[in-house]
Amino acid sequence: MLMKHTALALLALASAFPAAALEHTEYLRANAAVNSEEGGQTCFGLAGAGSKYRLGNECGVYGELLLGQRLHRGGDGMEVKGYAMLNLGNNAASSNARRPQGGWTVGLPQAYLAMENVSRLGGATLWAGRRYYKRESTNITDFMYWNPSGLGAGIENVPVGEMRFSYAFLNDDRQTMPNMRDGDTASRHDLQLRGWKVNPGGALEFGLALIRGNGQGDRHGGSMLTVQHRQRALAGDGENRLVLQWGTGAGADNGATGDTGNGSDVHRLRIVEGWHAQVTRRLGGEFVAVWQRDTAHDSAKARTWASVGGRVSYGLSDHVKLLTDIGHDRVAPERGAARRLTKFTGAVAMSAGPGYFERPELRLFFTHARWNDPARAAAAEGDPLSATGIFGKALSGFTVGVTYENCW
Numbered sequence: 001m002l003m004k005h006t007a008l009a010l011l012a013l014a015s016a017f018p019a020a021a022l023e024h025t026e027y028l029r030a031n032a033a034v035n036s037e038e039g040g041q042t043c044f045g046l047a048g049a050g051s052k053y054r055l056g057n058e059c060g061v062y063g064e065l066l067l068g069q070r071l072h073r074g075g076d077g078m079e080v081k082g083y084a085m086l087n088l089g090n091n092a093a094s095s096n097a098r099r100p101q102g103g104w105t106v107g108l109p110q111a112y113l114a115m116e117n118v119s120r121l122g123g124a125t126l127w128a129g130r131r132y133y134k135r136e137s138t139n140i141t142d143f144m145y146w147n148p149s150g151l152g153a154g155i156e157n158v159p160v161g162e163m164r165f166s167y168a169f170l171n172d173d174r175q176t177m178p179n180m181r182d183g184d185t186a187s188r189h190d191l192q193l194r195g196w197k198v199n200p201g202g203a204l205e206f207g208l209a210l211i212r213g214n215g216q217g218d219r220h221g222g223s224m225l226t227v228q229h230r231q232r233a234l235a236g237d238g239e240n241r242l243v244l245q246w247g248t249g250a251g252a253d254n255g256a257t258g259d260t261g262n263g264s265d266v267h268r269l270r271i272v273e274g275w276h277a278q279v280t281r282r283l284g285g286e287f288v289a290v291w292q293r294d295t296a297h298d299s300a301k302a303r304t305w306a307s308v309g310g311r312v313s314y315g316l317s318d319h320v321k322l323l324t325d326i327g328h329d330r331v332a333p334e335r336g337a338a339r340r341l342t343k344f345t346g347a348v349a350m351s352a353g354p355g356y357f358e359r360p361e362l363r364l365f366f367t368h369a370r371w372n373d374p375a376r377a378a379a380a381e382g383d384p385l386s387a388t389g390i391f392g393k394a395l396s397g398f399t400v401g402v403t404y405e406n407c408w
Contacts, residue, residue, distance in 0.1 A: 023068035026408055030061045033365075033401020039390045042399050044369035046329040046341040046385070047378040050292065051143035053309050053327030056345035056365035056399065062089040066110065076119045083131070085110035121158055128153035133168060134192060134207075136228070136241070138274045138288040140311045140325065145243060145272050145290075146226055148190045148209060148255040163195040172257040185214045186221070186250065186257045201232035211250045213260040220263055222249025236284075238277025245270040252294065266296040276356070282315035284356025302334035315354020323347040323363065331378075339375035341385070344368050347403075360406035368398040 033056075035042040043059045045052035064087045072080040087107045112129025129151070136146035154168030168190040194205040207226035213219035224247035231240040245268070247253060250260045252268035259266075269292070276286040287310040296302050309327025316322060325345040332338040347365035352358050371385050372395065379386035384397065391397040 021070040023066075023070075025066040025068075026064065027406070028061075028063040029058060029403070029405045031058055031401060031403045033399045035384075035390060035399045036397050037390050037392075041401060042384045042390055042397065044341060044343050044367075044371075044384060044397075046331055046339055046371070046375055047380065047383075048303055048331035048333070048339065049305055049307060049329040049341070050145075050290070051138070051141035051307070052329070053325055053343050053345070054140055054142055055311060055323060055325035056347060056363075056367035056401070056403070057343060058403070060090040063087065077117050078119060079116045081114050081116060083110055083112055083114065083129075084108065085132075121155070124158040125156040126154075127156060133170075133190070134166070136243075138272070138286075138290075139276065140286050140288055140309065141307070141327070143272075143288070143290065144254055145245070145270065146207065146228070146255045148188070148207070150188065150256060152188075154190070160193065162197060163193055166190075166192045166194075184219055184260065186219075186260055187212045187214060188257055190255070198229075199231075203230050204228070205230060207255060209251055209255050211257050211260075213250055219260045220249050221260070222247065222251030222258070222262065222264075222266075224248075224251035224253065224255055224268075226255060233275070233277040236277040236279035238275070238279075238284075240275040241272070243270070243272040243274075245272075262296075262301070266301060267294070269293045278356050282354045283313070285312045286310060286356070299334045304332045306330045306332075313356045315351075318354055319351055321349045321351050321354060321361075323349055323365075337374040339372065339378050341369060341371045341375055359408070360404065363403045363405075364401075365403060366398065366400050368396070370396040 031041055033041040041059045043057050064085060066083065066085040068081055068083045070079055070081050085108065087109055088104070090104050110131045112127055112131045114125055114127040116125045117123050118126060131149060133149045135144055135149060137144045148168070150170035150172055152168055152170030154166065156166045157164040170188045170190060172186045172188060189210040192207045196204040198204050205228040209224045211223060212221040224245060226243065226245045228241055228243045233239050247268040249262045249264050249266055250258050252258050252262060252266050271291045273289040278284040290305070290307040292305045294301060294303050307327065307329045311323065311325040314322050328342045330338055330340050345365055345367040347363045349361045349363040351361045376385050376387060376395065379389065381388050383389050384391060387393055
């Protein structure tokens with residue numbers, strides 16, 4: 001109820017300002033399908049993997065509305081703006097198992113003020129509130145490998161020669177990090193330096209997260225170091241990113257606060273390779289590979305996750321596209337057999353244009369997945385891969401359905 005009242009208040013506030021000063025960004029995804037066991041929409045993900053391949057493999061409905069309002073403009077070009085984002089989703093569209101089955105939620109993941117283009121700071125930005133902060137992900141899996149979002153304040157994009165420096169202080173609690181206990185919090189310092197040009201079309205970016213757990217007893221802090229090389233694509237319009245990350249304790253996550261129950265013995269080494277490009281007007285594609293090694297005294301927390309996959313899009317005409325997506329995940333626990341899942345999707349889409357990222361898009365898809373016995377044994381009760389799921393003791397299944405996706 002509080003979120004609904006907040007949403008109405010934000011919309012009322014936005015209407016009080018001139019339309020010319022209002023910025024807005026929207027995203028909507030809706031899915032409907034049947035599976036090979038004559039059930040409804042089914043999505044396939046491997047226990048212990050950090051993501052799944054999205055095409056033809058996202059369930060339910062999810063939408064976002066970001067509003068940005070200019071509140072003041074200075075004579076030197078400085079602007080004060082307020083931002084708020086509303087999101088709407090159902091249980092099937094989320095990986096948050098704490099949501100009730102079939103329930104709908106309305107959230108406010110972003111609400112912050114920003115003083116942008118401050119001339120005395122070289123065009124930097126000062127901000128405070130809750131925001132999605134400098135997130136980096138792989139589109140085909142929606143894997144947020146670098147995601148220091150949260151509630152706090154900071155200074156962003158201060159010039160340091162040809163580079164840009166950013167600092168944020170954030171506070172995490174049970175609302176932002178569900179693995180925390182009630183009443184526990186964690187303080188996080190996030191430092192980033194981006195834009196070190198090291199080769200033609202390429203630059204290095206650095207991030208350091210320093211975390212202090214503020215709970216009692218077995219709550220701990222940690223750190224994560226990120227080094228990313230961003231390269232302009234050699235063919236077509238796109239880029240390549242090669243990422244190396246090292247985390248310890250509560251920093252063994254994605255640049256945010258992870259499990260504050262982790263001690264200093266918990267380490268995570270991750271390598272991410274991601275490429276996407278619009279090679280020609282009609283041909284586009286994306287490729288991703290992830291290797292992640294977790295080590296700990298507790299064997300239950302020690303595992304290796306590897307993932308590789310790609311998607312190709314080809315425009316048969318200005319408004320009809322063919323899409324193919326295939327991905328493979330493997331999770332090898334320190335003790336026990338390796339789990340495997342392979343997912344393939346083929347789709348035909350009506351689209352606003354022939355380009356890889358052009359939207360809106362209405363897709364008719366066919367998805368087939370295959371997994372092994374250890375994957376079935378590790379799946380949670382009721383999960384499609386588990387023996388108690390829709391496919392029972394089978395080690396494969398498929399879905400046929402439609403997806404609408406738009407961002408504007």
